[in-house]
Amino acid sequence: MSDALHTPGTLRARSEAVAGGLPALLMSAERLASTVLMGEHGRKRAGPGDAFWQFRPAQPGDPRRRIDWRQSARGDAPFIRETEWQAAQTLMLWVDDAASMRFAAGDRPSKLRRAQTLALALAVLAIRAGERAGLAARPEPPRGGKTQLLRIADALMEGGEAPDYGAPRPQVMPMGARAVFLSDFLGDPDPLTRALTAAADRGVKGSLVQILDPEEEAFPYDGRTVFESMSGAIRFETLKAGQLRDDYLARLAARRAELSDLCARTGWRFQIHRTDAAPGPALLALHAAHGRAA
Template sequence: MAGETLHTPATLRARSEGIAAGLPGLLMSAERLAATILLGEHGRKRAGPGDAFWQFRSAQPGDARRAIDWRQSARGDAHYVRETEWQAAQTLMLWVDDAASMSFAAAGRPSKLRRAQTLALALAVLAVKAGERTGLAALPEPPRGGRAQLIRMADALMEGGEVPDYGAPRPRVMPMGSRAVFLSDFLGPPEPVAEALTAAADRGVRGVLVQILDPEEEAFPYDGRTVFESMSGAVRFETLKAGRLREDYLDRLATRRAALRDLCARTGWRFHLHHTDASAEAALLSLYTVLERGR
């Protein structure tokens, strides 16, 4: 798997400028993808008492004045809104892995990162159209609704900068009782993923892990003399007999996937595998259906 050159200030600036130029395209692609899904009562078909008190949250722009709990707000300098169980269920949090490994793409296919960004933002579009709040779990800003939030999220997803070879979810905002979708190749250390899902489960958060891979990463079509290099260029390995590595590689990939499935089963999450040569529409519909059913 060929890698990229090492990052320098000049290449980082060029990358950032290119990413900024692609912002409108990402949002348009996400909205076009979301339009293929028949909008229903997304996330609202949940059993149980919907009017029971769930939590206080900080008031956000757009909240009605009547929604503010003045008694709770009087205890400090901030304004708070009293949420019910039904309202708490109307929040969708997203994490998109932007590590260097996600930039891998075989010829003629989108990168794993681009597919993850498009799917995540399409889910956000659907949530906003259903009157829900949405946000990026890795950022400190609280989830919000409205088109302005979609633009903020698209901008954040397209930000450039130095990144590690592999990403790890470290959510900063995960409202209790919300739903979440994490999109990554999940090829890095598994411990942070387990920690994030365990912490989410403790807060009543349920969601979906979406492992996104290029088909070439599944097939390992290499033989003979091959140079493997990480996408950041930091790691390089050369072998004369790449074919002999295939069985060990595929075994490790299968073991990692089994561990992810087991983790999801233990924390009440769902696991979804997506390849970049597959239909983005089908993947979005599958994710939408799982979230709608509240599983």
């Protein structure tokens, strides 16, 4: 890396560019999160806590001290008063910031910006529900509170050099946490397999969200075409791009089958999102899935 990258003027310009993007990212995430009905975060269930949840008929084996005698006096059978489970949950996020994620065709958002927005919106929902949120690849522990949202947004907006394709290398995640990994998952699958296997060993369940631009799904190229990676490290030229379409689509389908099988083996979920689609349904699906899983 050249010394020019470390001059005060360059560092100041990069810092201002990152800081300038923070308000827009936070605003987009807050707006997206507001489209999801908060309620009780979809995860009410019986357990230790102070908030009343429901009455249910007593069953054999229930201790007498749990019987609500006032409610039972209104009928002919004893009732149990259940409280709502209120233990704080933890959400861990990984956003692939590799060069491939910066791809965008036309006026669509880049895969990276869509991944950042979805991840931060998930953090907004979790923290509003009294939970902790954090980034899986960072050493800092997950936390709650509005300040944590700023920390996450700041970390997501960090720039710098990146390889063509990303690989999750998460820190040790809390036992029983939930996790969401957002990437195009077009690179080497081995690091991802190791990460999900280690997560499953700690009781961590989550979702993989594959984010692609529509051009990456349709491969609408024909004739003479030059393919170049976002970093410029890989370059390939062909006169008959159309003849590559079937092979490309077959490899994409095989990769998705591999990701789906990995999720099935580790108890995770696999979800596909395109950048020409509205982000709301993707966020709602993630919110609902992890609400049921908790």
